[in-house]
Amino acid sequence: CSTGGCNRLNVFDWLSDMDLPTSFEEFDIVEIRFKGGRKDFYRNVNNLSLITGDAVVVDVPNGHHIGYVSLKGELVRLQMLKKKVDNSEEIRSIYRIATDKDLEKLTAVQDLESATMYRARTIIQDCKLRMKLSDVEYQADRSKATFYYSAEDRVDFRDLIKKLADEFKIRVEMRQISLRHEAGRLGGIGSCGRELCCATWLTDFKSVSTTAARYQNLSLNPSKLSGQCGRLKCCLNYELETYMDALKDIPNVTRPLLIQRGEAILQKTDIFKRLMWFGFRDDNNWYPVKVERVKEILDLNAQGVQPEVLVPVVADLKKEVSLADQLEGNLERLDETFSKPKKRKKKKKPTDGKGERPASTATLAAPTARTPEVVNDAAIPGQGPVDRPKNKFKHKKPKPRPDNNRSETAVAAAPSPRGDKSENGKENNARNRHRRPPHKPQSGGPRPDKPASA
Template structure:
């Protein structure tokens, strides 16, 4: 069960740490184990009495429920530890604990200590006071290590709940003589000191972080037993042997290199081993690349840049022919073929995808938007006996206004009022009147010769 579910305030949900969403265990959803036997109705008489308790940094240990306490996953309990007591959280109980103990090779004997009680509020307050000393202790301890010049790296400090003991976790490449360091730390913090060396992978698991995949580190979430990772795992998977890409945040090879190794080893059984170039009449072909799961192999003639892909069955057939002294015509043909040969394009889908994105997108011309008709213009035109086009209401309005102006000007013309028309004015067909402009004798139009200074205009 997850820690966030345990913190729920629902009446039907389990109690858990009861912090209403802000889990006080500091390790919520870290190294959790799903109890898939919790709803199978196992008899209560034969219930396993050993409980798995989780501590800081995902560390887990096993304690016996001698007092038959009613425990729930996420409950804080006070447990018996050497020279005092400590507080942890219930992470697993029932028959699944027996399987976990068998997996980790933990013996069910008298060495397993018991659980005292469920932690009270006073116990939790005292434990919180002890935990508040951890960060200042780390800073001061690193200063002391630098002063005495020890080749070690301090990563974490864990105080016991009774504030009587502190465990210092460190990593080092070589053996470290820290006897003097223990004396200085004991006199500085007035506490019993325990030094515990951990590996770099365990250090990364305790500190946590985000990997290059964008997810939380596997060593801080679910990996308990760290297996050795070698560069041969990268070779089997055809990965680049670049240390910067194969190394994790701990500085060692990534644990995920072992996740798919078995699948690659099964697929490599059907891949032929190429120890020397393939001999053909077109030239010797060298292996350039192998796609293990598609069972394709790429070869090039005489170190040419053009690669030719063939399947593994064809490669094995060419290897058998070369062992018998037979040289095929090419990688794809055994004999010379006259005519067009339709080669199977193994990467046809990839080529089509490249062509799709390589073409530049042309800008589409914007189509003219259809303007909405003006209902007022249509009503006005209907009232006057005309018809207005719905696509061009504005132009019709302008023509209508011009017609009104011409009509008004014709009514106000001198002929309509009986007045004589001026000789300098002329009425157009539309009814508008234009005055004649007198010619300017000094203006040169269209390259005409200017009149002489002595000449006069009779007009």
């Protein structure tokens, strides 16, 4: 994995890019990481040029093992101070950088771990021991195997060690771990959607009690408060100090508040908003009350006085609009305008008593002239007639439209729908002549819509 162990207790060396002074010697102790996030410190006796992530062969009791460099330099000194490890001669040394053959032997040994763990579980069941075997780790030289288990009570596994040694022909070491360490070695995803804290960065496990959940107003539901290990979640302690500081100014209400209306019972408390919700026995509604008001009511009740109302009514004051609101505008108002689509209103056409639209006097007064489409319907000379779709309304006479407001003189002066040869008709045809498209016949033959004699 390029992250250096699949995000298991990774450390970022923020001093790696900084050049050390010439007279300053680099710290000779290196932090080495093994399987399951286990780390230990080793001394670089041979002054090897190591880089984070290099595989090295280290000295272990009765053999050697292969690990990976996780940290070096001055940060290792800080880690030793944090874990209270003394810089003494007891720290073992690094032999060399691992070769390809060493890594091949390590992978071959690691392939035996899963089969060994399943076989060891069957042996534990045969011995009827109340313990849970979670992991097995072989040494790189295959001289020793470490069995990690968890148990609630003390277990006598002396007979078990003899059977495991006879079965696998190796030295056996039994190491008991807690349920939190077991969950960290196995890994997983928490209810928050992230990797488990014990598998990524948390090493110091502190005791977690249900009082931490009470201070944070959490429901005491074991299924929600417990993690993968079956114990209370470690994250309950992360924000406990912040809640404790916020609860200092909030009064502890152990009795109902006495008001003229009745007894107000505390239902819940919003710690960071500093609101306390109260309800009455004959009312299903809850009423928010500020902490300062609750303190006033408690003082009045201590003096034997019952206030009239739980929350005093305050007149609404006009809110002063700030300059930023005037410049930026009200976003809620824009949301309201675009949330509902506008409906277009259809305009009703004016109609007369019979349901028909009355014709204007200007339309009746104007003579009917031949439109350019009618002129163009004629065939071009020399090309023959063109087939056109028949117009069924061509010979249909238009119905006269009644107009009560029109005078008799206007009716007498109105031309017929087909047009006439009066002086007014000739003038209107002359006006519309410039709208007609130009037409030039190709030959001098007769037009099909007129006889040759004309």
